[in-house]
Amino acid sequence: MRKVFVKTLLELAQKDERIMLLTGDLGFTVLEPFRDAFPKRFFNCGVAEQNMAGIATGLAEAGFIPFFYSIVTFAVLRPYEFIRNGAILHQLPVRIVGVGGGFEYGSAGITHYGLEDIAVMRAQPGITVIAPADSAQARSAILESWNLPGPVYYRLSKDDRTVVSGLNGEFALGRAQVVRKGKDVAIISLGGISAEAAAAAEKLLLLGIDVSLVVIASVHPAPREDLARIISGHSLVFTVEEHYINGGIGSLAAEVIAENGLSARLVRLGVKQGYNGVSGSQGYMKKINGLSAEAICRAIQKSCRDDTPKVKLSRKAV
Amino acid sequence: MLKSNDFSGKIRKIIIEQCKRANVGHIGSALSIADLVGVLYDSILKMPADDHNRRDRFILSKGHAALAVYAALFLKKMISLEQLNGYCADGSLLGVHPEHFLKGVDFSSGSLGQGLSFGAGAALAARMQKSARRVFVLVSDGECNEGALWEAVMFSAHHKLANLTAIIDCNGQQAFGYTKDVLSLDPLAQRWRAFGWDVHEIDGNDPKAIKDTFEALDFSSGSPHAIIARTVFGKGVSYMQSQIKWHYWPMSDAEYQQALSEIKDNE
CATH class of the missing domain: 3.40.50.920 (Rossmann fold)
Known part of the structure; x- marks a missing residue:
């Protein structure tokens, strides 16, 4: 889903100059296409996810649509209170992109497992939470939600290959x-x-x-x-x-x-x-x-x- | 002797009146920034219209002193007397901490250590949009305990956000003690300087010094600016000055009368 995320974001960014991409120093070999295409709209904020969430809030207040990217735990749990008091409280179009839900980071261990992100995010009124099942659905979901007025959390997999048979890339907000x-x-x-x-x-x-x-x-x-x-x-x-x-x-x-x-x-x-x-x-x-x-x-x-x-x-x- | 300009004096009077009416504390914290907020709203912040591209942003990151900002908003006719008199009342938008739902407040605060990140994002946005608007973030010295604040300090210096100014209200106190006893910040100016900021140390209760310092800053190029404002906690009310209990304490009737008379004498 990471590749389809970057591909889709590139397409959207070509059409809409409000779109920005921030990363907490992650995404090596993944985010380069966006960085190279839009160097002025790409910021590696360093290993500082709380600040990244705050920066995104300030950018969104001025009219940008910043996507910020990290591994699920670092995208959600570390800056959680910034997300709560920033993008959610102010109802701003910040996009939180968490990669690697569940055990996807395998041997990296518990610090890299996303095992409670859905719980803490869905506890918050005023944020859209999207966890696509495969790449085709991820693309549909991003296309349907990127321009929502409030914040969105995307729980994306590193897996670009798996296809859920019969899903056919279908997605609709509020629907199963x-x-x-x-x-x-x-x-x-x-x-x-x-x-x-x-x-x-x-x-x-x-x-x-x-x-x-x-x-x-x-x-x-x-x-x-x-x-x-x-x-x-x-x-x-x-x-x-x-x-x-x-x-x-x-x-x-x-x-x-x-x-x-x-x-x-x-x-x-x-x-x-x-x-x-x-x-x-x-x-x-x-x-x-x-x-x-x-x-x-x-x-x-x-x-x-x-x-x-x-x-x-x-x-x-x- | 307090040397307050008229605007800051009025802010102090409102702080005392409203804290008494609502029977709430955070008086000392609000009084210490009365001169900083007064100069900013009276002389520095450019706010041509609510939606103007060049409207400066001000973020009170030490949200617990919001009453000083409410007072300034009232004096600038941005909120009504009725709204001001709703401070801390049921159903009011004027709580202890500022909410962006209130016109005139761009960013909510209350959780320390977040405002500078919001401000850095706002400053970066202004630069990207080629706007001359500036961003001012008022933090407390105790707030510099927060690690996330230093993330924003690094980011702002790295990206040379010259349109961003952090004002550090150094009143030397925090909720449960003096900063030197709780978690020493010294040497604070050197720390900000070492992180790459353009640092100015001033008397934060001297309106002229505050105004002169702001007016001399280069907001178009170079490093972000840090104003280390040495203030007196509870400034203007003798029995509150540098006293820990006035972080939270409300005033008795006698204390209120004394505070009012001292503020009045210095107007």
Whole structure:
């Protein structure tokens, strides 16, 4: 998504001179096309993310649309109060670009994992929070949101290749994307982990469990109506997110279920344990946290078994 | 003896009256910047119209002294007496800390260490837009405890934001003690200078010195400017001066009468 971000931003910047790009000294081999095309609208603010968020606020107040770029934790958590008291409080068009949600920085360890960014950002009224599932959706999302009057947070993946089959680059603010309609259980997945969820759905289908797959990329505004409609059609719902289970889309689904008086049982799949110092590749980290396609599949199979006969499968599960 | 010009004297009187009416503190912090704010609003800031491209920006980064700015806005007829009398009242836009929702305030503040970054961004924007507008940010000395402030100090010097001026209200006090005891800032002027700023040390309660210093600054080229303004906390009210408790304390009736009479004597 990083490449499509820069490509899209370049196109927009050619048309709109308000667009600027700031970085907290990250983006080597990624941001150069923008830097080279618009050297006067590109600022490496140094390893100083709080100031970068403040600079962006001052620029936006004067009419610019500054995008500021860093790894998720440094883009969101370090300058969080600046974002709150700056772009959000003043309702300015600052764009926060966080790269590498979840475990994407693998062996870099916990300091580089984005595991609570969605929770803290969606807690704030007045900011749009977008977590695309693949590059095509990232492009659609950027094109739909770059010119919003208030701030936007983009949680982007480094992964430029993965495609979520059936998503077709669709995105709409405040809407969820139904990638697949099934009769048995529903999987609701957040952004970048949707490919794993889709793979799990494929496996489950072969095992006789017919799955609805729903992607949430517009986290805030949340697709509450879509979720209520989808959840009400299922008795067992799973949320999948590369994020702590508290505060993310699992919590969002729980809010929708409670507020609408729905009867579905919710199983939240996400990161449940604190860090113990053990790291590895993103794939490894997802696996040990129960977020690989296989682990998601197993968890859903187990819940279906445990919930029988409450969950009536459309056909006999293997 | 206080040597306040008329504008700063009026600011002081409003600070005392409004703090008493609302029964709130932060009096000493507001009094210490009365002369700085007075000179800025009376003589320095160019504000041809709200939406004018050349309108200077002023950011009170030490937001807890907002009453001094409200007083200036009132004296410049930018807010009404009714609004001013709503200071700290229910439903008022005039809280302890300034909010951008109030016309005349460009940036909200209240969390120390953020205003200079906003100001650096605003100054960079002015330069990019080829506007002659300037940005003034008033920070407190205690605020220099905040690490993020020094990020903004480095950024501004690196980009030679000559249209940016930081005014450091050095009253030597912070909420829970004297700055020299809490987290020493000395030598403050050398620190700002070492970071690449054009530093001027002045008596921050001397309106003429303040005005002369601002008027001599080169806002078009060179380094950003730091005015190390040596002020007296609670300036103008003898029993408040350099007393820690007047960071938070409200006045009794007797204290109010004494404060008013001292301010009046010096008008």
